[in-house]
Amino acid sequence: MSDQAVKEALDTPPSAMDKFLNFIEKAGNKIPDPALLFFGGLLIVWGLSALLSQFEFGLIHPVTGQAIEINNLLTGQSLSSFLAGMVKTFTGFAPLGIVLVAMLGVGVAEASGFINTGLKKMLNITPAKLLTPTLILVAIVSHTAADAGYVLVIPLGGIIFHAAGRHPLAGIAAAFAGVSGGFSANFIPSGIDPLLAGFTQSAAQILDPTYVVNPLANLMFTGLSSIVVVAIGWYVTEKVIEPRLNQTPVDEDAEEAPDLGSFTAIESKAFNRAGWAMVLGIIALVAAVLPETSPLRSPEGEITAFAAPLMQSIVPLIFILFVIPGVVYGRVAGTFKTSDDIIKAMSATMGTMGGYIVMAFFCAQFLAAFSQSNLGTLLALSGADLLKAMNLPGQITIVGMILLTAFVNLLVGSASAKWALIGPILVPMLMAVGISPELTQAAYRVGDSVSNIISPLMVFFPLVVVYMQRYVKGAGIGTLASMMMPYSISMLIGWTLFLLAYWAVGIPLGIQAPYTYSM
Incomplete structure (x- = not known):
């Protein structure tokens, strides 16, 4: 940036948006790391358990029929049990193993180049008229590879739009809207599904110890949500963002518009073989499940029952279905020259x-103490009594939860950390008024996604600013936030209405995912 540009920027009074973002940034910087939040929460639970154990609340557990009592966790016996079970509590923490196993497979596919090449191929063959919706769709699919969308699809969005003669910042905005604003919209199972389901199940078991949440409980909703997010992003990009960007010229010394060209023969060959390997793996899985006597079915012959080994093997299957094409691609393309390279890819992941592992340790201890103290049950039933007294329709309750989650997301960026904090309260509370954990989780995913793209505390937010500065040197956090605000507001309204309509029609949320819960 030139001295004159710096002077003009300093002389320009901050806008209301800049002031708001500055406030959010300062407030967010004072929030400690999620691991410390859970440690602090553990101390608070201990203190409250000792205090509230002295009182009677007159609440009856709807399942056991017994009076709710708060257990004092600061007694000698409770503390010794806590220490003795600390390791088991951590290793038995459901989300931990689920996430790590899934990421092992995705890490191999990503390190080999299979996922990156696939995303590039999809973008490279797109007709000009469908460039925007295809870019957003690819951005949504990129969630399958964890953070691949942030480091690949978003900068590619700018490159491709620039090459097509369109404003590169519009491409970056559209890709960012798909990757982060549509974080929970995906028709392909990814690591976020078992991750959130693990937290939801832990929270639901505070009220109902036998409750099980299928990792694909929101699969149909998130799949159809992809269409909604693409439609909203397409409209906002071409009708709102690009006209506004016409007043923002690309710098003369910006990166030149590239000639995307074609892929090398070895890349195409490797991707084709890896793709066929994945297809053959899926065919083999389907063939193994089809027979009524298949060992992957439940004893009753059902495929989607919780007792079916297939349902209990979803995460290992994600691992296998990414490892196979990843290894094939790496061998053909030469990115994996020896078996040690595959192990190194897993190690890098x-x-x-x-x-996450550090956060999971403290989270596991917090949730265990929260459950043992009965504070969660007390809060859930007290909140349920309040909701019943207010007599609000379930739809209004769900909308309120989405708004709450979207606001909290501005200050705490991690989806898992947020859900681990508020899930143990919201899930059982809504269960007590008849709303299923699966529906509560779906509402959380909407609220968690829509405000990602306007939060400067989101870890990849500064990286997107750097991508923008390749074309417009004066772009900053305020520039990005103001550019993404129309997406955030539109998705908040449109996606919330879609969930309500989806619920009203009664389309299944996913596999084994009811809308209601009965005590």
């Missing part, structure tokens, strides 16, 4: 999960 696990290296990125260090922060």
